[in-house]
Amino acid sequence: MENISVFRGERLVLDRVGFTLGAGDALLLTGPNGAGKSTLLRVLAGLRKPEGGHVLWSGVDALADRSQHAGRVAYLGHQDALKLGLTLRENLTLAARASGGNPDSCMKSLNISGLADLPARMLSAGQKRRAALARVLLAQAPLWLLDEPSLGLDINTMGLLGTLFAAHRQAGGIVIATTHVPLPLPNARTLALPGLNESDIPQPMEDFPEDDLL
Amino acid sequence: MKFQIPSLIMAILERDLRLALRHGADTLGAVLFFILAGALFPLALGPSPELLRRMAPGIVWVCALLAALLPLDRLFGAELEDGSLDHLLMTGLPASLIALAKMMAHWLTTGLPLLLAAGPLAIMLGMPSGSMVVLLTGLFLGTLILSLIGGMAASVVLGARRGGVLLPLLVLPLTTPALIFGAAALDAAQTGLSWGPDLELLGAFLAAAIPLCPLAAGAGLRAAVE
Numbered sequence: 001m002e003n004i005s006v007f008r009g010e011r012l013v014l015d016r017v018g019f020t021l022g023a024g025d026a027l028l029l030t031g032p033n034g035a036g037k038s039t040l041l042r043v044l045a046g047l048r049k050p051e052g053g054h055v056l057w058s059g060v061d062a063l064a065d066r067s068q069h070a071g072r073v074a075y076l077g078h079q080d081a082l083k084l085g086l087t088l089r090e091n092l093t094l095a096a097r098a099s100g101g102n103p104d105s106c107m108k109s110l111n112i113s114g115l116a117d118l119p120a121r122m123l124s125a126g127q128k129r130r131a132a133l134a135r136v137l138l139a140q141a142p143l144w145l146l147d148e149p150s151l152g153l154d155i156n157t158m159g160l161l162g163t164l165f166a167a168h169r170q171a172g173g174i175v176i177a178t179t180h181v182p183l184p185l186p187n188a189r190t191l192a193l194p195g196l197n198e199s200d201i202p203q204p205m206e207d208f209p210e211d212d213l214l
Numbered sequence: 215m216k217f218q219i220p221s222l223i224m225a226i227l228e229r230d231l232r233l234a235l236r237h238g239a240d241t242l243g244a245v246l247f248f249i250l251a252g253a254l255f256p257l258a259l260g261p262s263p264e265l266l267r268r269m270a271p272g273i274v275w276v277c278a279l280l281a282a283l284l285p286l287d288r289l290f291g292a293e294l295e296d297g298s299l300d301h302l303l304m305t306g307l308p309a310s311l312i313a314l315a316k317m318m319a320h321w322l323t324t325g326l327p328l329l330l331a332a333g334p335l336a337i338m339l340g341m342p343s344g345s346m347v348v349l350l351t352g353l354f355l356g357t358l359i360l361s362l363i364g365g366m367a368a369s370v371v372l373g374a375r376r377g378g379v380l381l382p383l384l385v386l387p388l389t390t391p392a393l394i395f396g397a398a399a400l401d402a403a404q405t406g407l408s409w410g411p412d413l414e415l416l417g418a419f420l421a422a423a424i425p426l427c428p429l430a431a432g433a434g435l436r437a438a439v440e
């Protein structure tokens with residue numbers, strides 16, 4: 001169905017990283033803090049332009065039309081991006097409108113239907129993470145880009161996540177996830193980003209951290 | 215394409231209005247500032263009705279301008295901080311239209327309440343009721359301009375360390391023409407001169423800002439998430 005090959009070169013964080021994935025594949029990005037895992041995900045999501053290299057989708061430059069690329073990608077950042085004043089359902093409304101998906105069934109898949117009408121500020125960290133994952137499901141996109149999806153999840157939800165991953169890959173979807181802990185992704189390939197020696201790193205130029213702090 | 219642009223813009227507007235209602239105190243802050251600042255002038259200048267009537271156009275306009283600045287800082291700042299901006303940009307909507315939707319939300323939550331509060335404030339300052347139409351028409355155009363230029367400036371300073379300080383420095387010079395035309399129209403109305411040309415110039419300013427500001431703001435948003 002689709003074939004992504006990515007390679008990009010950036011002097012600071014990522015140096016000519018490249019890989020190709022086919023339908024149903026999964027890729028785990030590993031590496032020390034600051035290795036550029038999150039940055040790579042943001043490039044793949046079309047949020048950030050690579051200084052060199054291309055992101056190809058079925059052989060076509062994906063970042064040439066970022067609005068179109070957005071429809072192919074479901075992105076989960078390390079922030080849950082929930083508005084604390086809105087209820088869970090209201091938080092998902094915009095994503096539902098964008099994809100035409102059904103928020104109720106997505107909340108049900110992640111076992112948070114009972115929380116749908118609670119304001120997000122009353123949820124625990126793990127429940128917020130599940131809500132953010134519900135938004136990934138809601139996007140109905142073939143490519144899932146997940147930045148530490150397991151952050152704050154309990155054992156049961158990890159099992160749930162495994163089922164969702166399997167169903168998504170069965171349908172020909174692709175999962176790319178950064179992680180520091182084992183994820184329920186059988187036969188996933190692993191791309192270990194080397195990271196740079198502390199002494200090689202010039203002072204970071206961005207204001208935001210390149211990677212999450214665990 | 216699975217999405218429709220108008221329905222997504224409506225969804226962003228709905229979301230922002232709902233947030234504005236839930237955080238009522240933040241929303242009312244700008245209007246309260248407007249009324250309080252306007253109410254301080256009679257105390258400072260003395261209660262001479264003639265003087266206040268003379269100064270009312272300038273007072274109302276300057277206070278409205280400053281009040282509209284207050285919520286600008288959070289307009290995109292809050293979205294960037296909690297990661298929502300990433301998700302807004304990934305709805306598939308062009309960045310400039312996202313910026314336009316947020317500017318419309320700013321007008322609905324700040325400009326419109328200011329417009330409603332301007333009438334009572336003007337009466338309090340003793341402005342003749344004959345010039346009320348000119349005041350409200352001028353402020354209607356003026357607050358729209360403020361939302362557009364303010365939204366553009368807010369997206370440009372997004373992610374900058376001293377963004378909150380930079381914001382007024384960017385917005386105030388750019389909105390000076392609106393202030394001059396708006397206050398001049400009121401002045402003309404009070405002295406019995408023709409106020410049409412001033413309002414037309416205000417309208418022309420708005421017509422230029424409608425396409426240009428969202429475009430610049432969209433580029434600012436894209437740059438902020440990089």
